[in-house]
Amino acid sequence: MSLQTPRILPSHLHAFHPNTANGPRSTNTVRLLGTVTSLRGDTATITCGNHGDVTMLLKPDAHLQMGRLVEVLGKVVDLEGGGGIGLRLLANYDWGNPADCDYKIYEKLVDVTHRYPQIFYDTGDAY
């Protein structure tokens, strides 16, 4: 089975944490959609609509631009220094101007993918 990467919102991050109480997921690689709001060398923050921010650990060759809408693919990890849960960035795709995206559609999509996982993700475990 090829790698599946569920589309989620920041509030779902904990469910994909490797040591989550719900038992291990088939994957802890997820997709998030947000606007790049800060870049600090090896970390960056994206703002996901009005669902809050997510801090990402970057690889040296990662290419992100401030103020752009990005779809990111990453592994859910603990941030150093008790900073909560973040994402180790594996890949990102630049969708351009955040104004061109209706974030509400994405919210609905995330809802639908979790409601009807049978056509999106192999589950076996709790969705």
Add this chain to the structure above:
Amino acid sequence: MDGGYNSGYGGSSFGGGGGGGGFMPGEMSASPAGGKGEMNNNTLRPVTVKQILDASQPFPEASFQIDGADTSSIVFIGQVRNISSQTTNVTYKIDDGTGEIEAKQWIDSATADTMDTDDGKGPGVPGKDQIELNGYAKVFGKLKTFGNKRFVGAHCVRPVKNINELHCHLLEATAVHLFFTRGPPGGAAGAGAGGIAGAVGDASMGGADDYSADRSLPAMSPVARKVYSLLRTEPQSNEGLHCQLIASKLGLPPADVARAGEELLGTGVIFSTVDEQTWAILQL
């Protein structure tokens, strides 16, 4: 629904129907036996890659089925993970986050070198329709197998530049999936509301059972559907519910409820208990 998909299909660079556009003749000779059946099912279905991988084939050479419905033409959107150009075809590896599949687009040598059509252009042809590695692409095609490998014979591959198109496609795929597994949405306030905006419990087997029960029901008016669904869900004794009580719970005129009740009694899905105006679901 079909009308919408068909118009989208016709509008995208290959003329609607079997207009003899290069691909169709080859298609016919490839599967002479299945040709006729396929001609009857030209519906373009939006799907996810996982659905393609999960599609079943009752026997070799049979048409594929998704959610029990014959599916030949499909459309999906994903990220292009690999592009491999051969002399006769271009193979794209497409990943939409639910799985990965190869799409093969045959290069039509007759149109490849003319500038005024987009048909048969492979990558490397500069222009607005160039497919980029790791970019998103929308693939229109037919599901096929070669050996044990499943792939999509692509009619048309074009880049997706607007993220809303991606998200809407996935929602559309869900809507069509629900159409085939649960039947068409019922009355506006009935099954329709239970569809996407319904409770989380909907996704459970119980929810699905409710809908399959709905599907076996005879055609009925929207009011009758509401009455039936209330009778099914409302806690009640084995005497069922009185017509007046149903009317007040649904906020409908008693006369309408009485008429709906007669309709349901007529089709035999409910029965009257202690008196003529008290009804219960007829459990089979």
